[in-house]
Amino acid sequence: MTNDGSAQTLLILGASGDLTARLLLPGLGALLAAGDAPPLTLLGAGSDDWDEAHWRGRVSDAFGDHREAEPAARTLGSTRYHSADVTKAEDLRRLLSDVDGTVSIFFALPPAVTAKACEALLDVELPEGTRLVLEKPFGTSASSAAALNRLLTRIVPEEKIHRIDHFLGKSTVLNILGLRFANRIFEPLLGSEHVESVDIVFDENLALEGRAGYYDKAGALADMIQSHLLQILALLTMEAPESLDPGVFRDAKAEALRATRLWGGDPKESSLRARYTAGKLGDRQLPDYVAEEGVDPSRETETLAELVLAVDTWRWAGVPFRLRSGKAVANSRKEAVITFKEPQRLPDGLHGPDGPNRLRIGFGPDCLALDFTINGPGDPFELDPITLKADFGPGDLPPYGEVLRGVFDDDPLLSVRGDVAEQCWRIVEPVTKAWRSGEVPIVNYPAGSDGPEGSHLDV
Ligand code: NDP
Numbered sequence: 001m002t003n004d005g006s007a008q009t010l011l012i013l014g015a016s017g018d019l020t021a022r023l024l025l026p027g028l029g030a031l032l033a034a035g036d037a038p039p040l041t042l043l044g045a046g047s048d049d050w051d052e053a054h055w056r057g058r059v060s061d062a063f064g065d066h067r068e069a070e071p072a073a074r075t076l077g078s079t080r081y082h083s084a085d086v087t088k089a090e091d092l093r094r095l096l097s098d099v100d101g102t103v104s105i106f107f108a109l110p111p112a113v114t115a116k117a118c119e120a121l122l123d124v125e126l127p128e129g130t131r132l133v134l135e136k137p138f139g140t141s142a143s144s145a146a147a148l149n150r151l152l153t154r155i156v157p158e159e160k161i162h163r164i165d166h167f168l169g170k171s172t173v174l175n176i177l178g179l180r181f182a183n184r185i186f187e188p189l190l191g192s193e194h195v196e197s198v199d200i201v202f203d204e205n206l207a208l209e210g211r212a213g214y215y216d217k218a219g220a221l222a223d224m225i226q227s228h229l230l231q232i233l234a235l236l237t238m239e240a241p242e243s244l245d246p247g248v249f250r251d252a253k254a255e256a257l258r259a260t261r262l263w264g265g266d267p268k269e270s271s272l273r274a275r276y277t278a279g280k281l282g283d284r285q286l287p288d289y290v291a292e293e294g295v296d297p298s299r300e301t302e303t304l305a306e307l308v309l310a311v312d313t314w315r316w317a318g319v320p321f322r323l324r325s326g327k328a329v330a331n332s333r334k335e336a337v338i339t340f341k342e343p344q345r346l347p348d349g350l351h352g353p354d355g356p357n358r359l360r361i362g363f364g365p366d367c368l369a370l371d372f373t374i375n376g377p378g379d380p381f382e383l384d385p386i387t388l389k390a391d392f393g394p395g396d397l398p399p400y401g402e403v404l405r406g407v408f409d410d411d412p413l414l415s416v417r418g419d420v421a422e423q424c425w426r427i428v429e430p431v432t433k434a435w436r437s438g439e440v441p442i443v444n445y446p447a448g449s450d451g452p453e454g455s456h457l458d459v
Contacts, residue, residue, distance in 0.1 A: 003409045007101035008038045010404075013086040013117060014108035015044030015055065018214065019135060021062055023166070024108060027400025029063030032072035034397060037408050039071075041100045042079040045086055055081030087116035089123040099127060104162075104407050106133040111140075115148065121155050133162045133407055136227045137218065138421040141432070145425050149418035159246075162407045163416040167228040169402030171395030172366040176235040176336075179361070179368070186359065187240075189340065191315040196339045196356065198236065199457050200229045202325040202363070203333040207276070207286055207303075207447065212294030220305035221273070221435075224325035226428045230257065231416070232336055232363075233321055237311045246413040250420065256311065257423040263308035263320055267434035270309075272443070272454060273302040276328040279447030286328060286447040300442055303327040306456050307431060322456050328447040334363040350375060352383035366392040 010028065012020055031037045044055050059079050066072045080098065084091035086109065096103065103126075107114040114134065132152060139145030152161050167173050180187050189195070202224050208215055215223060234253040237260075241252040263270045275289045290297040304326030311321060340357040358371040369389040376384035395402065406414045416424075434440050445452040 003038045005038055007041065008408055009041040009043060009099040009101060009103045010106060011043045011045065011095060011099060011103055012106045012108055013045050013095075014110075014113070015081065016046035016048045016050070017108050018211065020044075020108045021058060023400050024106065024404075025059055025062030026064065026066075027398045027402075027404055028075075029066035029072050030397050031401040031404050031408075032063075032075055033066035033069035034401070035069075035071055036397070036401075036405055037071065038101075040075045040408070042075050043095065043098060044079065044081040045084045045091075045095050046081075047083070047085060049083045050081050052081055055079065087113060087120055089120045092117070092120055092124050096124065096127065102129040102131070103127055104131040104133055107135060111137055115151070118148075118151050118155060122151075126156070129160070129410075130156055131160045131162060131407060131410070132156055133164060135164055137222055138163050138416065139425060140222075142422050142425040142429055145418075145422045149422065153418070158418055159412055160410075161415070161418065162403070162412055163418070163421055164400075164403050165227055165231050165414075165416050166399035166403055167231055167363075168414040168416075169395075169397070169399035169406075170363060170366075171402075172361060172363050172368075172392065173232060173235065175366075175368070175392075176232070176361060180236075181240045190236075190338070192318045194340050195316075195319050196341045197319060198233075198321045198339070199335075199337040200232050200236075200321065200323045201333050201335055201337070201457065202229060203304075203329045203331065203451070204325075204327050205281060205329060205332045207281060207284075207328040208289075208292050208294075212292055216295045216299060216301050219299075219301040220303055220325045220327065221307075221428060221432065225305055225307055225323050226424050229323045229325060230260075230424045230427065233257075233260065233309070233311070233323065234420075236336060236338075237313070237316055237321075239315075244413060246411060249413060250417045254417065254420050254423060256313070257420060257427065259313045259316075260309055260311050260321075260423075260427050262427070262430050263310045265430070267431045267440050270307060270456075271431045271434070271440055272304075272306040272452065272456065273435055273440060274304040274326070274443045274445050274452040275301065276303050276447040277444045279328070279449060281328050281330075281448040289328075289447075302435075302442060304329070304445065304451055307428065308456050309427065324455070324457055326445075326451050329445075329451050330448050331450070332364075336361045336363075350381055350383055353385055354383050355385055366394060368392075 238252040238256040241249045277288045306324040309321040338359040360369040443452045
């Protein structure tokens with residue numbers, strides 16, 4: 001624990017919402033139970049007129065078994081709920097008068113409400129050291145992200161703003177740093193001289209799972225690619241930072257993203273958008289996406305997206321980065337795959353399968369695998385594919401616990417800096433424009449299939 005152990009408050013705006021119940025509170029419970037948080041007061045605020053017992057029951061459910069651990073039990077015993085309209089300055093003042101020590105204000109609100117709450121905060125005197133914690137999406141375009149950043153930095157300085165990307169709290173995602181920069185064997189090979197292509201894939205054999213309210217407004221591109229998968233791309237392509245100082249580390253990530261653009265520049269060639277139609281997913285029969293409860297068909301929301309990107313640096317120029325994320329596909333596949341070029345030639349006399357070398361970093365299940373070729377058992381000149389694989393358990397903390405630890409420690413290392421959020425929109429903007437104008441038509445794939453025809457990846 002690197003916080004100084006003095007009391008802090010987590011104020012959740014939007015405490016009755018889905019994110020709070022499903023991800024934020026369970027992550028907090030795990031962090032408290034691990035003894036890695038400061039003495040913490042938890043305040044919930046929302047539009048629902050709940051009494052304290054109702055709120056405490058929800059927190060207790062979300063903490064699960066962690067509620068028994070002493071620090072979690074203490075926070076649970078003292079948690080309070082306030083009914084409030086968080087877009088009103090007087091309500092925000094009332095909430096802030098109840099905080100103890102440094103306060104972290106977590107905006108678990110719809111994006112438009114977050115913006116209004118921030119406007120209202122301009123009229124509120126904030127306690128010293130106040131931090132703002134924001135959830136994606138950080139804007140809907142480079143210019144709206146810039147406008148949001150300007151608003152936020154009128155309230156607190158950039159280093160007090162934590163833009164959450166919980167993928168940066170996943171241990172395997174962070175393992176990219178150790179894998180690349182704590183070993184001699186991989187790093188010299190990572191670049192256009194030896195790498196053919198890089199795929200970053202997050203395909204799920206899950207569908208909407210009751211989250212239409214959020215997902216139908218986001219879609220696969222904004223929900224996964226513009227946010228999480230670009231963070232992974234940055235970790236794979238950045239140059240070695242001199243240290244893990246947040247400024248130095250985030251500069252290195254920003255530099256990699258600044259060099260990233262759409263491959264070839266034509267969204268018709270370098271992007272794909274698709275949505276699922278009725279089909280069998282495992283033992284469930286799914287309806288068409290557009291017939292799912294809570295979906296507005298006029299939005300034409302994609303449930304699967306692909307982008308091909310170029311990273312125009314000396315190291316990576318010429319290597320396609322194919323990013324894909326889809327829902328309701330047959331196989332759950334969550335990994336980054338670095339495919340190496342073939343050897344210049346095989347010595348005459350060696351024969352058999354000689355597929356490319358691949359380094360695969362799995363994000364769930366968490367694993368690392370290296371595919372290569374040897375002339376294994378049997379005929380000594382017959383080639384055999386072989387895989388070296390290491391499986392890891394999940395990290396000690398769930399991703400939301402990890403990112404909350406950064407918030408309480410006042411360490412923005414794992415948060416998305418404002419300029420990076422703008423870069424991520426700049427990268428996808430040609431695609432969102434082309435999709436909105438209908439230049440790239442949406443295609444269909446049956447739920448439970450491998451996805452649409454015409455994929456840029458070997459699925
Ligand atoms: P929800 O709609 O489930 O929750 C939002 C909450 O904010 C509701 O409880 C709502 O209360 C409350 N609220 C709205 N307006 C006000 C107001 N003026 N004053 C007080 N409370 C208000 O959204 P989510 O939890 O799904 O999402 C929250 C944020 O997290 C969004 O930015 C979303 O993009 C992001 N996010 C969500 C994910 C998820 O899995 N849910 C994943 C990644 C990001 P009421 O309903 O009573 O109005």
